[in-house]
Structures are given as structure tokens and as C-alpha cells.
Amino acid sequence: MSTLGDAWAYLTDPHSWLGDYGVLREVSPGEWVLPRDSILALTIEHLGMSAGAVLAAAALALPLGVLLGHVRRGGAATVIVSNVSRAMPTLALLTLFAASAIGFGNRAVVLAAAIFAFPPILTNAYTGMADVDPDLREAALGQGLTRFQVATRVELPLAWPLIAAGLRTATTQTVATVPLAALVAGGGLGVIINTGLATQRYGQVLAGGLIVAVVCLGVDALMGLLQRRLTPAALRHRTLIAS
Amino acid sequence: MDEVPNPWLSWDYVERNSEEVIRQLTIHTTLTLQAIAIALLIAIPLAVLAHRVPRLAGSILGTSAVLYTIPSFALFALLAPFTGIGRTTVLIGLVVYALLVLVRNIVVGLQGVDPDVVDAARGLGYTPTRLLVSVELPNALPAILAGLRIATVSTVALVTVGVVVGYGGLGQLMFRGFQSDYRAQIATSALLCLLLALVLDLLLVLAGRLAMPWTRRRAA
Numbered sequence: 001m002s003t004l005g006d007a008w009a010y011l012t013d014p015h016s017w018l019g020d021y022g023v024l025r026e027v028s029p030g031e032w033v034l035p036r037d038s039i040l041a042l043t044i045e046h047l048g049m050s051a052g053a054v055l056a057a058a059a060l061a062l063p064l065g066v067l068l069g070h071v072r073r074g075g076a077a078t079v080i081v082s083n084v085s086r087a088m089p090t091l092a093l094l095t096l097f098a099a100s101a102i103g104f105g106n107r108a109v110v111l112a113a114a115i116f117a118f119p120p121i122l123t124n125a126y127t128g129m130a131d132v133d134p135d136l137r138e139a140a141l142g143q144g145l146t147r148f149q150v151a152t153r154v155e156l157p158l159a160w161p162l163i164a165a166g167l168r169t170a171t172t173q174t175v176a177t178v179p180l181a182a183l184v185a186g187g188g189l190g191v192i193i194n195t196g197l198a199t200q201r202y203g204q205v206l207a208g209g210l211i212v213a214v215v216c217l218g219v220d221a222l223m224g225l226l227q228r229r230l231t232p233a234a235l236r237h238r239t240l241i242a243s
Numbered sequence: 244m245d246e247v248p249n250p251w252l253s254w255d256y257v258e259r260n261s262e263e264v265i266r267q268l269t270i271h272t273t274l275t276l277q278a279i280a281i282a283l284l285i286a287i288p289l290a291v292l293a294h295r296v297p298r299l300a301g302s303i304l305g306t307s308a309v310l311y312t313i314p315s316f317a318l319f320a321l322l323a324p325f326t327g328i329g330r331t332t333v334l335i336g337l338v339v340y341a342l343l344v345l346v347r348n349i350v351v352g353l354q355g356v357d358p359d360v361v362d363a364a365r366g367l368g369y370t371p372t373r374l375l376v377s378v379e380l381p382n383a384l385p386a387i388l389a390g391l392r393i394a395t396v397s398t399v400a401l402v403t404v405g406v407v408v409g410y411g412g413l414g415q416l417m418f419r420g421f422q423s424d425y426r427a428q429i430a431t432s433a434l435l436c437l438l439l440a441l442v443l444d445l446l447l448v449l450a451g452r453l454a455m456p457w458t459r460r461r462a463a
Contacts, residue, residue, distance in 0.1 A: 003324040087396045087440035089403040091414050092433035095421040099429050104421070176314030183406060184421060193320040197407065202324035209320030213313045220312050 006203020007210070016207075036191050039211065046188035046215065049106055049181070050174045053113035057170060061121035062163070069129025069159065070151045078126045082119035090116060090177055098184045109181035109188070116177055117170040124166025128159030161231050168223040175219045179212050189215060249426050256427035264416065268435055271412030274330070274405075275398045275443065278337035282394065286342050290349035291375060300350065307343040315340065315404045323408050333405035340401060341394040348390025352383030385458065388451040392444055399440040413439075 010016050019038030027033050034041040068074040093112040098104035102111065132155045140154045141147075179190030192208030195201075228236065257264065293300040318336045326332045356379050364378045380387075403414025411418065413432040420428030452458070 007324075083396075084437075086393070087400060087437055087444075089400040089414065089417075089433070089436050091403040091406060091411070091417055092429070092436055095417040095429045096433060098421050099424055099426050172312055176312070176316075179314055179316040180404070183418065190316060193316065193407070196320075197323070205320045206324045209317040212317035213321070216312050216314055216317070217309065 003202045003206055006201065007206040008203075010201075010204050010207045011210075034187065036187055039189075039192065042187060042189050042191055043211075043215065045106075046175070046178055047219075049110050049178050049186075049188055050113070050171070050219075053110045053174050053178075054117050054167070054171050056110070056114040057117035057174075058121055058167065061118045062125055065122040065125025065166075066129055066151070066156065066159075066163075069126040070147075070155060072130050075126065075130065078119075078123050082123050085116055085119045090180055091183065094180060094184050104184045104186070106181065106186045106188075108184060109178060109186045113174045113177045117174045120169040120173065121163075121166045124162045124169070125159070128162030128166075129155050131162075132158050157232055158235070161227075161235050164227040164230055168220070168227050171223050172216060172220040175216050176212075249424065251426045251430040253427035253431075256425075257431060260428075264431065264435070267413050267416050267432070268439070270410075271399070271402050271436070272439060274334060274337065274402050274412055275395065275439075278334055278341055278398055279391070279395055281334075282338045282341035282345055283391070285338070286345035286349055289342075290346050290353065293346070293350050294353040304347060304350065307346055310339060311343045315401055316407060319404065319407045328408045329410050332408045333402065333410045336405075337398050337401055341398050344394040344397065345387075345390050348393070349383065349387050352386025352390075353379055355386060356382040384451075384455055388447065388455075392447050395443050395447060396440045399436060399443065403436065 017039045019035050019041065021035045021038070023034070023038060023041045023044065024032045025035045034045045036042060065078070068078065090112060093115060094108060097108035097112055102108050129151075136154060136158070137150055140150045145153065178188045179193065181188045182190030182194035189208065189212045192211065193205050196204030196208055289303060293303040315336055318339065319332055322332045322335055326335060360378060360382065361374065364374050369378065402412045403417060405411035406414040406418045409415075413436050416432035417429050420426070420432065
């Protein structure tokens, strides 16, 4: 199959990895950009965009989910948020943003990816906190802990496995969403696929698909490891439900 | 310089382009239904197999989790060189993702059937096939329906990624709207996508009520 051969040739050519300018290119004195013809530069851009989106989503969703879960209010609202986000096509949000004042490119993509990363983090933080055994809370309150102490010392550690699972789901999903950036003139690894399709180099398309798949599986495995590491040993036997 | 009006919502757009909008909506709908139907046909035997042979359950669910991690964008790219640009590639991708959701939910549903009920049926002399068809599957129906709803709604959203290979239904309109900075086209197709997901979801809920009269009584 010549497509497979082409993909292999693309992947083994150092030029595909470094492009014409290396990983960083100085476009004007003091101004460096990640060129879009290098796999390495695109990977860095991809991971950077993903990290930005997840961090932005987590900064909002984590405190909100923990707070709502602690007071056990707004469960229905979190369900609605996650259902609507499932029905909303990423492409719709991307093109809507791109045609609005936000403009196209990486900013619109990071914003859209952050919006999609929001529900899993929120839902899991909420469920983790709200599902803590009421008897445990009673016992802690009975021992004289304040509500704040109950939240931070009893509920939060018990909720952590679910919260971590939510962060993992959100991260994996974000890394998988960012390739769509290429459709709205953004960067990241989708560029390889998009360029390949536009120039009918199907070997490059195949190679791009492989790279994106490997990066996603790698990030997911890494997050799984992190999730396990950060889970208190006593809770590790509990089955972790993602999303 | 006069600014050209570029409204988000315009009935004028819908009227002028109704033919194309309906064409893409039809493609979107048929693609979704076809994918879900094929996925269901493959998912039921797979899930039953995973349920019957516990040793296979781990590998079937594990493989599906790994596949699910691969983004649709990449999957379409992996398929396109072999299955070409167009409907087949998108359909295969959609079936794969719907399949993963369905298998998982059906397995969970089958495992959740009350063991006493299964025991009773066995005691009455039910053959494994009859047990499956008339006891296990009907009891797993709520979980299967839940899986169908998730799979259908996500498939409607996923069709738009078909733009990558030039066959994204309403996504095609969004993408062209982006290229020509035509806000009404983007907003109309996005709203239609949400509407389609909502309508199909409601139809599934309705079908579930008809198929499971016992849940209706409980709700009342």
C-alpha cells in the first residue's frame, strides 16, 4: 500500500519533525513563534492550547462543583449543563466564535475547548462531594468540626478520586478536541491532517491521524497514572467512574 | 464605508437557501439513524458475548475504551486514505463511536439484571436463548435506552466533524459559513443541529415509554 509507505516516509523524514525553521522561529527581533511545518512545534502548540483550556475550565468548574456538591444544591443544573454540551457540536461553537468578535485562530479554539472541558469537571466534583456518606458528615459535625472543616478534611479527600477522574476525562477530551482548530485557521496537530487533505497527500493524513491518536492515548495514560498517584491509598480500591 | 449587515439570525437566509439547508439536514439525519442502527446491530451480540464470557468482557470493554480515546478527527484521517472522501468514511467513524457507547451500556444493563429473576427463569426451565430474549434483554432495556440516547445525541454532534472529509451534513454549512463569514448560515445550522438532537432524544424517550409500560406506571 503506497499510502502506508508515504506515511512511513513522512514520519521518518527529520524535516517533517523540525520543518524549515526548527521548533522556534524568530519572525521579527524578539518575537518567536511555533512554525506550522514542524511536528514537534505543532505538538508543543497542541499541548499548550490543551493545558490552557483545561486550566481555565478547572479554575471555574472545580470551586463551583465542590461548593455546589458541599451544599447539595444545583444537581439538576449540572446534569442539564452536561447534556446540552453533549448535543452541541464542537464545530458549531468553533465557527460561531470564529465569526463573532472573538475572531478565528487559537483563542477561539482554547475558549471552545474550555467550554467543553467544563461539564465533566463540574459534574464529577459535584457528584464526588454530594455522594459522601451522610453518616460520615454527621459524625464529623458531631465531633465539633465546622462546616468548612467537614468540606475540606472529610468530603474533599473522599471526593478526590471522582474529581481526578473528571479532570482526566476533561483533559483527554480537550486534547482530542484541539485538532479541530485546524479547520478554523488555528494551530496544533490537526494542521498536519488538514494540510495533507488539502494537498491530497494521504500518507501525511494517515501519519497525522496516527500522531494525534498516539498523543491522545499518551496523555490519557499519563493522566491515569497521575490520578492514581494522587488518590489516597485507602481509596484506591474504589472503582473510578469517568465522567 | 457602509458596513454590510451580517446578522446571526435571518429568516431571509432560511428562505433563500431552504433547498440546501433541507438537503444537509436530510444527510445529517439519515447518517445519524443509519449509524445508530448499524451500531446497535453489532453492539447487542458483542455485549451479550461480553456478558456470557466474562473472560472476554475485560478485553472488549478495554479495547472500546482505547478506541474511544482516539479523536474522531484522527479516526477520519486514518480511514480516509483507504475508504476515500465521503459518506462511507464518516459512517464507519460514527458507527465505531456509537458502538463503544452502546456496548458499554448494554453490558452494564445485562449485569444489572436482578440475579433472583434470572435464577427463577432458570428454575422454570428457560433455555439460555429464551432467558436472554424474554428475561435479560427486557430487564436491561432501561440501560440500553440510556445508552441509545447518549449515542444518538453524540452522533448528531459528531457528524459535523465529517467536514474533514467533505461530508459533514449541517457541519458543511457551518464550515462554509465560517469560510465566507456568513453568520446566519453558521447560526442556523448550529441551531438545527441542537434541534435534531433534541427531537431524536424525545423520540427515543417516547419509544422507551411505549416499549416499557411498567416504567410509566412507576412514574405515575
